[in-house]
Amino acid sequence: MEEPDKDHVDKILAQWRRERPELDVAAMGLLGRLGRLRAHIAREQETVFAKYELTSASFDVLATLRRSGSPFQLSPGELLAATMVTSGTMTNRIDQLEKAGLVKRLDNPEDRRGVIIALTPEGRQRIDAAVTAHVANQQRLVAGLESEERNALNALLRKFLATFE
Structure with missing residues (x-):
């Protein structure tokens, strides 16, 4: 034992x-x-x-768009910078989310050759529900630590992560 x-x-x-x-x-x-x-x-x-028919990858893209604020649109380059994946991976994620009706590609008014990725109303509704459940789950996952312990661990991890970023 x-x-x-x-x-x-x-x-x-x-x-x-x-x-x-x-x-x-x-x-x-x-x-x-x-x-x-x-x-x-x-x-x-x-x-x-x-439970929301998402994966961590699709959640990441939708959450990035959602937290960007209204009108919930970003260029593929901005999504790449926020999610730290390759352009091929991002294209695949966007394709899948577009097929599911959660995002749409719009013409970029600032660059006629480019596109903007936008949350659809269904995408916004899905990510709002999923992020609410995600935050509750995160709180459940750290519940075994006291508040002071969470704060101390967070400070140490921030310091450690800063050595890489």
Whole structure:
């Protein structure tokens, strides 16, 4: 039986310490936990998104458009910058969302060769419902931490993320 406050990563670290005691595996523990948390959280989020016939990818595009404010339109380049995916991936996401009637392509009035991606009324309704459920799910997922712990973890993660961004 596992000790209280021990997790799967502790078992892995103990095995490495036994087999390679000269290695400092502290960073492995931190990054391993972040990776495992990311996988658990992603599964929980996908479950919520599926209730709205969305995936994390489609949610990301719709949410980016929604939070951009009225008229809920962005160029494909602006969507790319906000979502950090390749142009081919974004084109595929937009194609799928357009087929589902959640976004539409409009002529870009500032660039006759370009388009603007806009939320449709159905897309706005879907993302508004999904983001409400998503926020409630996120609150549920962090409920095991006290408010002070969430604040401290958030501050540390912000600092760590800043080293990459």
